[in-house]
Structures are given as structure tokens and as C-alpha cells.
Amino acid sequence: MPQFFLNKRLIILLVSIIVLVALIGFSLREREKLSWPEQFIKDTSGWVQSLVSKPTNYVAGFFENLQDLTNTYEENKELKSRIENLASLEAQVQELKKDNEELRDVLGEEKTLRDFEPLPATVIGRNPDRWHEMIIIDKGKLNGIKKNMAVVTANGLIGKVKSVTQFSSTVQLLSSMDPKNRISAVVQGETDIYGLVEGYDDEKKLLMVKAIPSGAKIEKGQKVVTSGLGDIFPQGLMIGKVVEVKQDQYGLNQTALVKPGADFYDIKTVMVTKRSMAQADEKDLTDGKEEGS
Numbered sequence: 001m002p003q004f005f006l007n008k009r010l011i012i013l014l015v016s017i018i019v020l021v022a023l024i025g026f027s028l029r030e031r032e033k034l035s036w037p038e039q040f041i042k043d044t045s046g047w048v049q050s051l052v053s054k055p056t057n058y059v060a061g062f063f064e065n066l067q068d069l070t071n072t073y074e075e076n077k078e079l080k081s082r083i084e085n086l087a088s089l090e091a092q093v094q095e096l097k098k099d100n101e102e103l104r105d106v107l108g109e110e111k112t113l114r115d116f117e118p119l120p121a122t123v124i125g126r127n128p129d130r131w132h133e134m135i136i137i138d139k140g141k142l143n144g145i146k147k148n149m150a151v152v153t154a155n156g157l158i159g160k161v162k163s164v165t166q167f168s169s170t171v172q173l174l175s176s177m178d179p180k181n182r183i184s185a186v187v188q189g190e191t192d193i194y195g196l197v198e199g200y201d202d203e204k205k206l207l208m209v210k211a212i213p214s215g216a217k218i219e220k221g222q223k224v225v226t227s228g229l230g231d232i233f234p235q236g237l238m239i240g241k242v243v244e245v246k247q248d249q250y251g252l253n254q255t256a257l258v259k260p261g262a263d264f265y266d267i268k269t270v271m272v273t274k275r276s277m278a279q280a281d282e283k284d285l286t287d288g289k290e291e292g293s
Contacts, residue, residue: 008281021202043115050075094171119143119272123149124168126267132202133176135267148232150273154239156261157183161272169272175200175264181233185209185239187218187256195239197239201257205239218245224258234273243285 119141125136139145141164149161150267151171160183162172172181183197187209195217199208209224222242228235240258247254 006228070216075167080149082143117274119274120144121270121272122168123267123270132200132264133170133173134162136271137169137270137272138167139272140165140169142166145169145181145272146274150233150237151270152237152273153262153267153270155263156240157233158260158262158267158270160232160265170209170271173264174260175202177202183233183239184227184229185224187216187242188217188223188225189214193218194229195256197224197258204257205259206243207260209242209258210244210248210253212256213246214254216254218242218254218256220244224256236248237273 007031020136021213031042059222080094119139121137121139123135124220127134137151145161145164147161147164149157150157157174159171159173159176160223161169162179163170167215172178173220174183177200179200185195187193187195195212196205200206201208207224214216220242224239224242226235226239238261240260242256243259244255244257245254
């Protein structure tokens with residue numbers, strides 16, 4: 001008798017497994033219409049999900065809006081503070097500008113290394129294979145463009161004129177891997193520190209300012225601008241900000257890694273800078289060797 005019930009249970013178990021497998025196979029096959037139990041279960045579960053999700057989304061949205069409102073309030077306070085500081089800085093700049101003009105009048109100096117004439121231009125060509133090296137602009141010799149002139153965007157220096165034709169010019173970007181593409185720069189601080197923009201870290205997307213004395217103290221966030229001592233570039237063109245400083249392999253100099261102010265990837269309009277102050281004879285500066293601008 002116990003053996004009979006054992007066999008009966010085994011048979012029921014096997015039949016149940018077969019029915020279950022059949023139902024699973026039936027539910028998984030491709031059908032145009034669902035069976036009424038499936039439709040009922042699906043509709044019921046969908047209605048329950050909708051019933052639960054609507055108040056949940058409402059509550060979540062309420063707290064998100066509240067958080068956004070708090071963030072907006074904090075941002076508004078910070079912007080107001082910046083505007084107040086900006087007004088103060090503008091007043092200081094105007095006073096300094098006035099004092100500078102008066103001193104220049106007294107000394108009889110009409111031009112400085114900072115003075116330049118901007119020549120606006122539009123990018124008309126860019127080789128996909130050399131995207132981070134060269135751009136072509138729609139201004140050339142007829143517009144007064146000359147080799148080695150600095151080229152900038154609204155956010156900072158991007159490169160210099162490499163070659164010129166009558167109607168267009170080729171600009172070599174700072175992100176170019178050309179080791180001869182050197183620019184005289186200064187790290188601004190209590191004491192200005194001079195170096196050369198020489199090379200680009202393609203992996204980190206950072207410029208390398210080399211030939212900085214090992215004893216010079218440079219901190220993260222300091223601004224790097226053109227020095228104006230290379231005879232071609234005006235002084236004070238924004239290059240970027242220091243993000244890291246490291247010693248060279250011999251420990252004699254330092255290299256500052258600088259995040260560029262300009263975006264080298266997306267360039268549409270530029271300005272070519274024509275320095276106002278008279279330039280020295282290039283042979284006197286280079287003595288037959290190429291120097292940074």
C-alpha cells in the first residue's frame with residue numbers, strides 16, 4: 001500500500017512537470033493574441049503598477065523639484081556675490097586703465113607689448129586625419145596675415161599661423177605634436193615665472209609648459225599667458241590654467257601641465273592678432289635658430 005501511494009505521487013509530480021513545461025512553451029511561442037488568463041493577469045498587473053507608480057513619481061518629482069529649488073537658491077546667492085565682485089573689479093580695472101594711460105602719456109609711450117589689432121576669420125577647412133593639428137581660415141596675405149601670427153578664440157590662444165596664401169592661411173594648433181611648435185609663456189603669480197609651451201599630452205588633453213626652473217613655486221590654478229617676449233605674439237593672451245607640476249628626468253627643470261582655455265576640438269571662428277608694437281629683426285633674436293613666439 002505505501003508503495004502504491006509513492007508511485008502515485010511520483011506520477012502526479014511527473015505529470016505536473018510536463019504540464020508546467022507545456023505551459024511555459026505555450027507562453028513563449030510567438031502568437032498574435034494572448035489567452036484570456038494572460039490578458040487578465042497582464043491587465044491587472046499593469047493597472048496595479050500604474051496605481052503605485054503615479055503617486056510614487058509624484059512624490060519623487062516633488063522632492064526633486066524641492067532639491068532643484070534649493071540648488072537654484074544657492075546658485076542665485078553665489079551669482080549675486082560674483083556680480084558684486086565683478087562690479088568692484090570693473091571699477092578697479094577702469095581706475096588702473098586710467099592710471100596706465102596717464103603714465104604712458106607722461107612717459108611718451110604710445111604702444112606696449114599687449115597692444116594688437118584683431119583680424120576676425122572663419123574656419124573653412126579641417127583635415128579629419130589631422131584634426132588636432134591644423135585648421136584653414138579664410139584670411140590671407142591680402143588681409144595682412146603673416147606667418148607666426150597668434151590665433152585666438154574667445155576663450156584663449158589656439159595656435160599660430162603656419163603658412164599663408166593670398167586668400168587663406170593654415171593655422172598650426174597648440175595641440176599639434178610638432179616639437180618645434182614653441183611659444184614663450186609666463187605663469188602669473190606674485191612672481192612671474194617664464195617657460196615655453198612645448199608639446200601636448202594627447203592622453204590627458206593638457207599642454208606642457210617646459211623649461212621652468214626647478215626652484216620656481218607653481219601652484220594648481222595659476223593662469224598661463226603669452227609673455228610677449230617672442231617678438232610675434234602680443235603679451236597677455238590667455239593660454240590656460242596649471243593643473244599639475246612635475247620635475248623633469250634630470251631634476252633641473254619643471255614641466256607644468258596646463259588645461260587649455262580654448263576648445264581645440266570645436267573651432268568655428270577665430271581672431272588673428274597683429275601686434276601693434278614694432279618687431280625686432282628676427283635674425284637678431286634667433287641668430288639663425290628657430291625660437292618660441
